[in-house]
Amino acid sequence: MTVTKKTIHGEWSSRFAFILAATGSAVGLGNIWKFPYITGENGGGAFVFVYLLCVALIGVPIMMSETMLGRRTRQDPVDTMRILAEEAGADSRWQYLGWMGVTAGLLILSYYSVIAGWSSAYILKAFTGSFFDADATAVKAIFDGFIESPLQLIFWHSLFMAATMLIVVRGVHDGLEHSVRLLMPGLFILMILLLAYAMSTSGYFQGLRFLIHPDFSKLTADSILTAMGQAFFTLSLGMGSVMVYGSYLSSDVSIVKASYIIAAADTLVALLAGLIIFPIVFTHGLHPDSGPGLIFKTLPIAFGSMTGGWLFGILFFLVLAIAALTSSIALIEPAVAWLVENKGFSREKACTLAGLAAWALGLGTVFSFNVWADFRIFGRTFFELLDYLTANLMLPIGGFCIAVFSGWIMHRQDSEQELNLPTARAYAVWKFLVSYVAPIAVFLVFLNAVGVI
Ligand code: PHE
Numbered sequence: 001m002t003v004t005k006k007t008i009h010g011e012w013s014s015r016f017a018f019i020l021a022a023t024g025s026a027v028g029l030g031n032i033w034k035f036p037y038i039t040g041e042n043g044g045g046a047f048v049f050v051y052l053l054c055v056a057l058i059g060v061p062i063m064m065s066e067t068m069l070g071r072r073t074r075q076d077p078v079d080t081m082r083i084l085a086e087e088a089g090a091d092s093r094w095q096y097l098g099w100m101g102v103t104a105g106l107l108i109l110s111y112y113s114v115i116a117g118w119s120s121a122y123i124l125k126a127f128t129g130s131f132f133d134a135d136a137t138a139v140k141a142i143f144d145g146f147i148e149s150p151l152q153l154i155f156w157h158s159l160f161m162a163a164t165m166l167i168v169v170r171g172v173h174d175g176l177e178h179s180v181r182l183l184m185p186g187l188f189i190l191m192i193l194l195l196a197y198a199m200s201t202s203g204y205f206q207g208l209r210f211l212i213h214p215d216f217s218k219l220t221a222d223s224i225l226t227a228m229g230q231a232f233f234t235l236s237l238g239m240g241s242v243m244v245y246g247s248y249l250s251s252d253v254s255i256v257k258a259s260y261i262i263a264a265a266d267t268l269v270a271l272l273a274g275l276i277i278f279p280i281v282f283t284h285g286l287h288p289d290s291g292p293g294l295i296f297k298t299l300p301i302a303f304g305s306m307t308g309g310w311l312f313g314i315l316f317f318l319v320l321a322i323a324a325l326t327s328s329i330a331l332i333e334p335a336v337a338w339l340v341e342n343k344g345f346s347r348e349k350a351c352t353l354a355g356l357a358a359w360a361l362g363l364g365t366v367f368s369f370n371v372w373a374d375f376r377i378f379g380r381t382f383f384e385l386l387d388y389l390t391a392n393l394m395l396p397i398g399g400f401c402i403a404v405f406s407g408w409i410m411h412r413q414d415s416e417q418e419l420n421l422p423t424a425r426a427y428a429v430w431k432f433l434v435s436y437v438a439p440i441a442v443f444l445v446f447l448n449a450v451g452v453i
Helices: 015-026 029-041 045-073 077-087 092-127 136-147 150-169 171-181 183-199 204-212 221-234 241-247 255-283 291-305 309-343 347-368 382-409 412-419 424-449
Strands: none
Touching: 015 171, 015 183, 015 241, 015 255, 015 309, 029 045, 029 092, 029 221, 029 255, 029 291, 029 309, 045 077, 045 204, 045 221, 045 241, 045 255, 045 382, 045 412, 045 424, 077 092, 077 241, 077 309, 077 382, 092 136, 092 150, 092 241, 092 291, 092 309, 092 347, 092 382, 136 150, 136 291, 150 309, 150 347, 171 183, 183 204, 183 255, 183 291, 183 309, 204 255, 221 255, 221 382, 221 424, 241 309, 255 291, 255 412, 291 309, 309 347, 347 382, 382 424, 412 424
C-alpha cells in the first residue's frame, strides 16, 4: 500500500492545538453573520431545529470521517482520495472529490473575504464613533452607503485577502495555530457580554421565541436544504478543510472526542449570535429577514447605545474579522496543500496563486451589492448564486461522498484502526451513521428540494 504517514507541512503541537485550529476554522462568519440572517429569512425556530438535527446526525459523523481520511494519508485532499481509493481497491475517480473540495474552498473564499472585509471596515467605523447614539435608520443608512461603494468594498476585500495569504504562507505552526489561541476565548467573552445587553432589551423574549419556537408551517423544501447546507458550511465540512487539518493531526488523538468538542463550540457560538441579534431586531422594529446586512444593521445600534459601546464595537468587529481569518485560512489551505504537494510549488507561490484567483472572483460578489445588484442568474445575484452553489450543493455533495466512501468503500479494519474508538459499539454507531443515516438524509433533502418528494 502506498499510504505515506508523514505530512510535509508539520503537525499540530497538541490535541488542544488541533481543537483550537479546527474550531477556528468552524467558527467564523457562518456562525455570526450567516446563521442569524438565514434563520431570519427562513422563519426562525423550525429552521433552527432542522439545522441542529443536521449538525448532530449528519455533520458530526461526517466530521469524524473527514478527519480520519485526512489523517490516514497525511496528504492534500486530492491525493488523499486517490491514495485511499487505491488502498481500498476502488475507482481512481474518487480523487475528483478532492478536486471538488479544492474548488469549493476557493469559491467560498471569494465571497467570504468580501464579507470579512465589511467586518474589517466596521472596526474603523466603530473606532471613529460612527455608531454613537445612532438609531436603526441611521445605522441602516451607514450600511447602505457603505455597500453602494465598490471601491470601498474592494479595498477591504483586498486587505482581508492579503492578510489571509500572509498567514497561510507562514505554514501550520506559526500561522494557523497561533492566530486562534487568543481568539476563541476572546470571542466567547465578548459574546457573553453582548448577550447580557440583549437580555436587557425589551424585545428579548420575542427574539428568544423567534429562535426557539418551531413553526413548521414556515419550513419550505428550500429552507430545509439551506439548513442542511448551513450545517456543512458552519462545520467547514465536505470540502477538504477538515481533511487537511486532520492530515496535520498526530495519530494518538481521539478524533471522536475532538469532533464533538468542535461541533458543540461551533453550535454554541451560532446560537449565541442568534440570541444577541434577534432581540435587537425586535426591539428596534427591524425585520429578521433583512438579508446579509442583518448583523451590520443591528449590532451597531447596541454599540451606539450601551455603556462602553465604543470599545465593545471595536472589539467585536475586530474579533469577528479575526474569526473570519481563522476560517479563511482553512478555506485556502486545501488548494495550497494541493499545489505544494502535487504541483511542487513553493508555499509562497501556491498562496499567491490561490489567493489571487479567489480575490478576482470576489469582485463579482463586490459588484453584486451595487453595480450588478439587478443582474440575476436563475433569479439570484452573483453572490447568492455562489453561496447557493457552494453551501447548498457542493458541500452536501462532498459530505455525501465522504460518508459513502468511509462507510462503504474503505475497508472496515482501516477505519476501525484509524478512528480507534474505545468500544465496538461506539464504532458500530459511527458506522451506521455514515453508512446509512447521513447519506440517506442528504439524499432525501436533495430529492425534497428538487420537488421529487
Ligand atoms: N465554517 C466557516 C464559518 O462558519 C466557513 C468555512 C467553510 C470554513 C468551509 C472552511 C471551510 O464561517
